[in-house]
Amino acid sequence: xxxxxxxxxLAGGALIGLSAVLLMALNGRIAGISGLLGTALFGAPGxxxxxxxxxxxxxxxxxxxxxxxxxxxxxxxxxxxxxxxxLIIGGLLVGFGTRLGxxxxxxxxxxxxxxxxxxxxxxxxxxxxxxMVTVTVMRGSLASLxxxxxx
Amino acid sequence: MMRNxxxxxxxxxxxxxxxxxxxxxxxxxxxxxxxxxxxxxxxxLVMGSALAITAIGYRLAWRRAGPVLGGEFALPxxxxxxxxxxxxxxxxxxxxxLVGLCPGPALTALTIGGPPVWIFGAAMxxxxxxxRFLPAAGAKPA
Numbered sequence: 001x002x003x004x005x006x007x008x009x010l011a012g013g014a015l016i017g018l019s020a021v022l023l024m025a026l027n028g029r030i031a032g033i034s035g036l037l038g039t040a041l042f043g044a045p046g047x048x049x050x051x052x053x054x055x056x057x058x059x060x061x062x063x064x065x066x067x068x069x070x071x072x073x074x075x076x077x078x079x080x081x082x083x084x085x086x087l088i089i090g091g092l093l094v095g096f097g098t099r100l101g102x103x104x105x106x107x108x109x110x111x112x113x114x115x116x117x118x119x120x121x122x123x124x125x126x127x128x129x130x131x132m133v134t135v136t137v138m139r140g141s142l143a144s145l146x147x148x149x150x151x
Numbered sequence: 152m153m154r155n156x157x158x159x160x161x162x163x164x165x166x167x168x169x170x171x172x173x174x175x176x177x178x179x180x181x182x183x184x185x186x187x188x189x190x191x192x193x194x195x196l197v198m199g200s201a202l203a204i205t206a207i208g209y210r211l212a213w214r215r216a217g218p219v220l221g222g223e224f225a226l227p228x229x230x231x232x233x234x235x236x237x238x239x240x241x242x243x244x245x246x247x248x249l250v251g252l253c254p255g256p257a258l259t260a261l262t263i264g265g266p267p268v269w270i271f272g273a274a275m276x277x278x279x280x281x282x283r284f285l286p287a288a289g290a291k292p293a
Binding site: 003004005006008009010011012013014015016017018019020021022023024025026027028029030031033034037038041042049050051053054055056057058059060061062063064065074075076077078079080081082084086087088089090091092093094095096097098099100101102104105106108109110111112113114115117118119122123124126127128129130131132133134135136138139141142144145 | 154155156157158159160161162164165166167172177179185186187194196198199202203204206208209217219222223224230231232235236239241242243244245247248249250251255257259264267268271275276277283
């Protein structure tokens with residue numbers, strides 16, 4: 001747990017929640033990013049504009065962070081070790097899977113769970129479990145834990 | 152126009168939240184999913200915090216007859232738990248675990264993550280396009 005960052009996690013999560021509440025209170029919409037993306041791409045023209053604004057705001061956020069003075073600025077690190085083929089396979093799975101399953105970490109995880117949606121609860125449990133299994137297999141974490149315990 | 156600006160502001164706040172929580176860093180996300188390795192529970196707090204605020208805020212928002220800027224509250228009506236939902240979640244979980252990016256962080260990291268994020272983002276869009284044009288899958292609105 002050496003990299004545990006509870007304060008920034010709680011603060012960042014609060015902002016994500018605030019964003020979801022604002023979008024509901026002002027526009028009456030769910031802040032599910034995969035759904036916003038899919039509809040912004042393929043929806044009727046009238047459905048696109050506000051979604052593109054939301055997505056644009058998300059893309060610009062790190063640039064706003066650059067205005068924060070160096071010492072107070074949160075880490076903008078993006079550490080990716082995956083090979084190009086893995087990036088492509090992962091991207092395809094995330095893109096197709098979130099549309100097929102009607103949501104991702106934001107739509108099901110934040111908005112759906114807070115509406116007490118049973119569908120979202122199942123989706124979250126499944127994608128969390130599969131994500132954990134995937135990382136465990138890719139990193140061999142369980143194998144090394146067992147090997148470490150045995151030695 | 153007000154609705155667009157409100158959405159832009161909400162998107163900006165969402166992105167700032169992701170950056171502050173370091174959810175734009177795949178290493179951080181993978182460390183959360185690596186429960187048998189050097190586990191980092193931070194993402195659970197991000198989710199918990201976001202959930203608590205949303206659960207309370209939604210109920211306050213719903214006290215009004217409709218959204219402040221007009222229109223109606225648009226909530227998903229689907230309630231069936233089916234193969235489609237589960238299969239989608241399995242695929243998403245696998246892709247998420249392979250790279251450590253989900254749709255929100257992938258978007259927000261576009262400006263700071265460089266080529267790996269662009270490749271992932273392009274593949275993610277391709278996956279959405281594939282879904283759209285797969286007749287059996289794309290027929291139902293998602």
